[in-house]
Amino acid sequence: MTLLRFLHMLGICLWLGGVLATITITLLVPEEKPVARASGLRMVGRLHSWIIAPGILLALVTGFVLVGRLGTTQLPPSVSAMAGVGVVAGLLALFAQYPTAIKLAAISPAAEQNPVPPALHRVERRLTIVSTIATVLVLTAMYFGAVV
């Protein structure tokens, strides 16, 4: 159980750490030169593939195994709330946030154009909205996890 809990926390750290790095890059990227703007957006895609998505999968898989070990009959309400909110956050991040970040990385060369095409701004805005919702849900799940 201790190793499982450690892996559960590790997954959440990777997930939130990657999201914080993404937020930092997307806030700072507009101040950079066009070539650096484009590579910053590619980094956002790589962060999602190498750090955030593996973190989400680790957090969800270990979460389900932990539930299995606890036994469904004795789940405290806060654990059920964490699991419910965590699953919604994970699905949103995997099926909406992740593909948007990959799309942003794919169209990142457009960031070198002047003016930057509106399509790029639209994808950036979608990523900001979806990641904000998913991150608020993760923090909510963390709150329920903290009061277990």
Ligand code: HEM
């Ligand atoms: C996605 C965001 C999630 C966050 C931030 C989160 C957070 C936490 C935290 C902080 C703990 C440690 C509680 C403690 O032992 O003091 C924990 C444990 C646990 N988590 Fe999560 N969790 C998440 C998702 C999930 C999911 C999706 C599931 C199940 C499907 C799950 C199931 C569990 C279980 C069963 C434990 C052990 C509770 C116990 O030993 O009493 N978690 N989680």
